Amino acid sequence: xxxxxxxxxxxxxxxxxxxxxxxxxxxxxxxxxxxxxxxxxxxxxxxxxxxxxxxxxxxxxxxxxxxxxxxxxxxxxxxxxxxxxxxxxxxxxxxxxxxxxxxxxxxxxxxxxxxxxxxxxxxxxxxxxxxxxxxxxxxxxxxxxxxxxxxxxxxxxxxxxxxxxxxxxxxxxxxxxxxxxxxxxxxxxxxxxxxxxxxxxxxxxxxxxxxxxxxxxxxxxxxxxxxxxxxxxxxxxxxxxxxxxxxxxxxxxxxxxxxxxxxxxxxxxxxxxxxxxxxxxxxxxxxxxxxxxxxxxxxxxxxxxxxxxxxxxxxxxxxxxxxxxxxxxxxxxxxxxxxxxxxxxxxxxxxxxxxxxxxxxxxxxxxxxxxxxxxxxxxxxxxxxxxxxxxxxxxxxxxxxxxxxxxxxxxxxxxxxxxxxxxxxxxxxxxxxxxxxxxxxxxxxxxxxxxxxxxxxxxxxxxxxxxxxxxxxxxxxxxxxxxxxxxxxxxxxxxxxxxxxxxxxxxxxxxxxxxxxxxxxxxxxxxxxxxxxxxxxxxxxxxxxxxxxxxxxxxxxxxxxxxxxxxxxxxxxxxxxxxxxxxxxxxxxxxxxxxxxxxxxxxxxxxxxxxxxxxxxxxxxxxxxxxxxxxxxxxxxxxxxxxxxxxxxxxxxxxxxxxxxxxxxxxxxxxxxxxxxxxxxxxxxxxxxxxxxxxxxxxxxxxxxxxxxxxxxxxxxxxxxxxxxxxxxxxxxxxxxxxxxxxxxxxxxxxxxxxxxxxx
Numbered sequence: 001x002x003x004x005x006x007x008x009x010x011x012x013x014x015x016x017x018x019x020x021x022x023x024x025x026x027x028x029x030x031x032x033x034x035x036x037x038x039x040x041x042x043x044x045x046x047x048x049x050x051x052x053x054x055x056x057x058x059x060x061x062x063x064x065x066x067x068x069x070x071x072x073x074x075x076x077x078x079x080x081x082x083x084x085x086x087x088x089x090x091x092x093x094x095x096x097x098x099x100x101x102x103x104x105x106x107x108x109x110x111x112x113x114x115x116x117x118x119x120x121x122x123x124x125x126x127x128x129x130x131x132x133x134x135x136x137x138x139x140x141x142x143x144x145x146x147x148x149x150x151x152x153x154x155x156x157x158x159x160x161x162x163x164x165x166x167x168x169x170x171x172x173x174x175x176x177x178x179x180x181x182x183x184x185x186x187x188x189x190x191x192x193x194x195x196x197x198x199x200x201x202x203x204x205x206x207x208x209x210x211x212x213x214x215x216x217x218x219x220x221x222x223x224x225x226x227x228x229x230x231x232x233x234x235x236x237x238x239x240x241x242x243x244x245x246x247x248x249x250x251x252x253x254x255x256x257x258x259x260x261x262x263x264x265x266x267x268x269x270x271x272x273x274x275x276x277x278x279x280x281x282x283x284x285x286x287x288x289x290x291x292x293x294x295x296x297x298x299x300x301x302x303x304x305x306x307x308x309x310x311x312x313x314x315x316x317x318x319x320x321x322x323x324x325x326x327x328x329x330x331x332x333x334x335x336x337x338x339x340x341x342x343x344x345x346x347x348x349x350x351x352x353x354x355x356x357x358x359x360x361x362x363x364x365x366x367x368x369x370x371x372x373x374x375x376x377x378x379x380x381x382x383x384x385x386x387x388x389x390x391x392x393x394x395x396x397x398x399x400x401x402x403x404x405x406x407x408x409x410x411x412x413x414x415x416x417x418x419x420x421x422x423x424x425x426x427x428x429x430x431x432x433x434x435x436x437x438x439x440x441x442x443x444x445x446x447x448x449x450x451x452x453x454x455x456x457x458x459x460x461x462x463x464x465x466x467x468x469x470x471x472x473x474x475x476x477x478x479x480x481x482x483x484x485x486x487x488x489x490x491x492x493x494x495x496x497x498x499x500x501x502x503x504x505x506x507x508x509x510x511x512x513x514x515x516x517x518x519x520x521x522x523x524x525x526x527x528x529x530x531x532x533x534x535x536x537x538x539x540x541x542x543x544x545x546x547x548x549x550x551x552x553x554x555x556x557x558x559x560x561x562x563x564x565x566x567x568x569x570x571x572x573x574x575x576x577x578x579x580x581x582x583x584x585x586x587x588x589x590x591x592x593x594x595x596x597x598x599x600x601x602x603x604x605x606x607x608x609x610x611x612x613x614x615x616x617x618x619x620x621x622x623x624x625x626x627x628x629x630x631x632x633x634x635x636x637x638x639x640x641x642x643x644x645x646x647x648x649x650x651x652x653x654x655x656x657x658x659x660x661x662x663x664x665x666x667x668x669x670x671x672x673x674x675x676x677x678x679x680x681x682x683x684x685x686x687x688x689x690x691x692x693x694x695x696x697x698x699x700x701x702x703x704x705x706x707x708x709x710x711x712x713x714x715x716x717x718x719x720x721x722x723x724x725x726x727x728x729x730x731x732x733x734x735x736x737x738x739x740x741x742x743x744x745x746x747x748x749x750x751x752x753x754x755x756x757x758x759x760x
Contacts, residue, residue, distance in 0.1 A: 002132030003063050004028075007039040009158040010136055014043045014145060017154055023048040030429035031392035032422070033324045034064075034257030036071075036227065043145070057081060059143055063118070063135055065089070065097070066256045071227055074102055079109040082142055084185065086118040086135060088348075091188060100197035107194035114142060116185040119259055125173050125180070128668065129259055129325075133159055133174045137181030152182055165725040166664065206252055212239075213246040221249050224431040247443055248436035250390040251322075258325030258395075260344040263353075264316040266304040269341035271314055273382035275329035277635060278673050280397040282389035282404050283319040284329050286382055287360030288312050288369050301356035308372060316341070317360040318353045319390070326396035327670035332632070361385075365439065376409065376643045378635045387411030387443045391434035393426035396669025398658030398676070399578035400426060401631055403549065405639065406576065407435070410545040410646055412442035413503050415465065417458030419550030419559060420451040422585040422660075423578055427549070451554055455562040455575070458548035462573050468540045473500060475534045476513070479520075485527045489516040496541070501649065506543040514538050545646055548575045552593035553583040556612050560592075564617075567624050567651040574645050575653040580660035581611070582722075588662035595684075596744065597737035598722045599729075600662070606726045606737050610744055618653055619690045619702070625652035626690040632676030637687050637705045644691060657685050664721025675719075682716035683709030683745045686752055704756035709749060713742045 004026050015022035025040040040054045060077045065087035067073060074083055083106065089097055094115070106113055116138050118131035127134075133155065140151040159174040206222070208214040219236045223229060262275070262284060276285050288306060289297060294313050297303070306314035330342040366383070373380035387407035393400045399422060407414065416435075418424045427434065428448055437443035449457035479485050480493040492513040499505040517538070520531040534541070548566075555563055555577045566573060582600050583589040590603040592612040599606055618624045625648040627641035638656075645652035657679060659665055659672035667674075679685040687705040695701040717723040717738065726734040753759040 002130045003135065004037050004039060005162065006132035006136040007041060009155070009162065010139065011041055011043070013151070013154045013158060017146060017150070018043075020044055020145075021046065021048050023050070025053060027053070030425050032394040032397070032426055033392060034255055034395075035392060036067075059084070059139065061135060061139060062086065063131065064257065068098055068102060070225070072101070074105045074111065077105075077109070077111060080111070081109075082112040082114065084114045084116065084135070084138055084142060086131060087115055088117050088119060089115065094188065095191070095194075100199040103194035103197040107190050107192070107197075111190070112142075113188040113190055114138070114185050115188055116181065118181070121177065121180050121184060125176050127173050127177060131177075133177040134181035137178045138185045141182045142185065148182060152178055165728070166721050167724070167728075208248075208252065210246070210248075213248060215239075216246045217249055217252045221252060221431045225253060229431070245430075245433055247433045247446070250392075250432040250434040251436065253390065253432055254321040256321045256347070258320070258323045258347050260325045260327070261320050261323045261347050261350050261353075262318055262327075262329050262342045263345045263350055264302060264318065265341050265343070266302050266315075267341075268336040268339045269304065269314075269316060270334060270336055271307050271379075272334065273379045274332050274334070274635065275316065275342055276382040277378055277405070278328050278332050278401050278631065280326065280328060280393055280395070280400040280404075281322060281324055281391060282386040283323045283357075285317055285357070285360065285386070287315045287317045287356075287363055288366050288383065289315065289363060290366075293363055298355045298359055300352040301359060309369065312366070312369075315356065315360065317357040318350070319357040320347060320350050320354045322390040323347075324395035326672075328396055328673055331671050332673050376639060378639055381405060381408045381639060384408045385438050387414075387436050387438065388427075388434055389436055390432075391426040392429060392432070393422075394661050394669060396659075396672045397426070398580065398660055398669075398672045399423055399551075399656075401673075402576060402578065402629075402638070402642075402654075402656045402658070403427070405631075406547065406642055407444055409639070409642055410503065410547075411444050412438055412440070413507060413542055414444040414545045414547060415458075415461050416444050416446045416547045416549055417454055417461055418446060418448050419454035419548075419554035420448060420585075421551040421554055421583075422580070423549050423551060424448045425585060452558045453562060454550050454554060454559055455548055455566040458546060458573055458575075459566040459569065459571060462546045462571050465540060465544055465546065468537055469500075469543075472534055472537060472541055473497065475530050479517075479527055479530050479534070482527045482530070484525045486516070486520065489520055489527070492516040500543060503543040503545045503646070510542040514541065546573045548573055550575075550577060551584060552577060552579045552581060553586075553589075553591045556592040556614055560614075563653075567618060567653060568621060570623065570650060572649055573651055575651075577653065577655045578658045579655050580658045580662065582660065582662050584660050584662055596741040597717070597726065597734065599726050600722065605730050606733060608737065610741070613748075615653075615655055615688075615690075622695070623650055623692050624690075625650065625692060627652075627654045628686055628688050629654060630657040630676040630680050630685050630687055632673030633680035633685070634687055634705060637689070641689055644689065648691070648693065650692070662722070664725075666719045666721075678711065678716050678719070680706050681709065681711040682713045683711075683749050684713060684716055686749060688752060688756070700757045702752070702756045704752050704758055706749070708753070709746070713745055714738060717741075 011022045011024040020043045023042040027038040029036045042048050055076050057076050059082045061084040062073045063086045118134045121134050122131045155178045156175050163170045206217050273286050303313040303315040306312040327344050333340045333342045335341050369383050386404045388404045435444045435446045476493045495509040496513040499509050517531040520527050581593045590600040594607045595611045597606045615626050615628050618626050625645050629638045629641050631638045659675045689703045690701050
């Protein structure tokens with residue numbers, strides 16, 4: 001919400017405009033959206049030499065109301081200090097929502113308690129969830145460090161400096177936020193009864209079903225998320241000494257960070273599943289219920305008759321407590337005759353929908369639905385559980401929808417080597433793991449590599465897997481030829497070997513083979529011994545889908561040499577690149593994927609060279625599957641590219657356009673899917689697929705999926721701060737670079753059209 005940036009400005013204001021010394025320490029967690037940040041600000045007449053966090057504070061502010069029930073917000077506040085809470089609660093509601101321990105401390109220590117409805121003010125001003133300057137202004141007024149009028153002017157000067165590159169409108173909104181924040185906080189009358197407030201809740205242990213996951217969630221995840229990780233004993237993490245942690249723990253965080261969440265109106269729903277398809281955090285999903293399940297469903301759960309499936313009910317379920325409130329689902333919802341089935345509503349009005357979501361996750365599998373709607377279609381894919389859920393990615397993230405879809409298609413047999421960067425942070429930062437398992441216990445095996453070595457790391461995983469499977473296949477062949485093997489074991493062995501090279505077809509034969517091997521292992525003789533040796537490595541029997549994930553900083557720049565080597569090797573690996581056109585995780589530095597004219601760190605005057613044509617480079621090999629996709633522009637093309645790449649018995653690379661907060665999209669990240677559509681319509685991004693199998697059939701291997709651009713290239717780039725800011729700082733250079741970039745974009749499309757045989 002911008003709190004850290006505002007607090008850095010506060011320290012500068014105090015240091016520059018008073019005779020006091022100032023110091024700021026800032027602590028962050030790794031969440032990209034709704035993460036915990038703690039700002040420790042010190043100021044005083046004497047030099048500050050403290051090298052530790054504050055434990056005795058005069059002023060504490062809590063910017064998210066949900067934190068009062070997660071962290072001990074006032075334990076470090078001195079008696080007589082001031083506490084500012086951003087919330088929507090009146091005094092009666094405060095009594096209901098605040099934990100008894102907090103109420104006792106406030107009342108017994110004469111804490112000056114203030115509230116401000118920053119969320120309401122942010123919406124009215126147009127800043128949405130960016131409440132930083134509102135709370136900053138309240139801080140200066142309450143503490144009186146600087147006279148109010150002077151403080152307001154200093155804050156406005158700082159806001160102008162911080163936000164001028166985002167345009168005059170943003171600057172004016174922040175000025176209004178400062179004015180209102182200084183005047184619209186309320187001092188709370190603390191009831192005498194709070195001194196003896198009684199706790200009425202008990203801490204419940206979470207039961208995850210799996211003992212290892214249950215132990216991890218209760219003993220590591222929950223304490224760490226309460227900011228008590230430094231109090232964990234070594235014994236709590238000893239079982240993870242080899243570097244592995246249980247998957248699926250992110251489902252037990254339930255952070256409740258969204259301001260607004262979607263509400264589903266069944267009457268307007270056409271059951272397209274697009275909302276689920278684009279959701280960056282897998283919080284909105286379709287559910288299919290039979291008559292028995294309908295009868296047992298929560299009363300609050302909405303549903304309607306399922307199209308083309310008589311006797312079944314359809315529901316869109318929403319995990320309110322995991323939602324980040326981006327609004328992507330509502331943006332893409334086509335609705336019925338223009339009336340959307342999803343609208344964003346205040347979170348507190350939608351808490352009942354969590355019950356329906358939780359129920360939906362327990363429903364029985366419906367094979368008839370999978371048979372009716374292809375699992376490799378946009379709609380059909382969403383009836384499969386996402387095996388990437390509730391990550392810490394930014395609200396509206398452009399990367400996670402691609403990764404999530406890949407797990408719905410191949411997740412039960414997936415190995416992932418992940419380059420360090422945004423995708424490794426939302427993919428596996430301690431203590432939570434968003435990659436999870438299906439009802440059979442299968443899910444992605446995820447690993448994180450060094451930044452520069454990720455392709456080689458994934459290549460090594462593939463080679464190791466090939467070696468182990470090769471040895472196991474030899475055992476199975478021996479079993480098939482053994483005289484003492486049962487007929488059912490021989491049949492299972494043959495089915496396994498016949499499908500050994502197809503990750504799609506090999507799953508069920510592998511399960512049947514394991515079941516027969518377990519029977520055989522109970523006996524004696526040659527077959528029993530072979531069965532035991534095979535079962536020792538049974539997790540490697542099924543054909544795996546090897547994936548290498550990373551961003552453009554890794555793939556276009558630092559790791560390109562390794563990427564080129566691995567793809568050129570011919571090994572059957574799949575590479576998925578999340579192309580944000582900038583080093584996203586480290587704050588927006590230019591990469592070779594950064595287009596001409598774009599402003600980024602190390603390219604403050606706009607990048608002077610065009611984007612590296614990496615897909616073109618790899619197409620020249622002739623035996624590498626290459627796809628260039630933008631989900632929001634063509635949902636079908638994205639799922640088709642992923643499916644084709646995985647089925648190709650050779651190397652593949654998919655470069656996926658991923659809008660990012662560093663791009664400064666006008667309208668916010670809630671329209672990231674729409675931004676992808678605009679990018680393709682304007683010719684800024686091209687969707688295409690290069691499939692070597694078509695060449696073997698005598699066909700053109702390049703399929704250009706984008707239509708000829710009709711929308712304005714210039715209008716598109718002017719909708720993003722990374723481009724429009726250059727027109728204010730260097731207008732003449734902006735014109736020169738934008739004109740050349742537009743010309744290059746047209747030429748690139750013409751070139752692809754010729755290669756695809758669409759033009760001479």
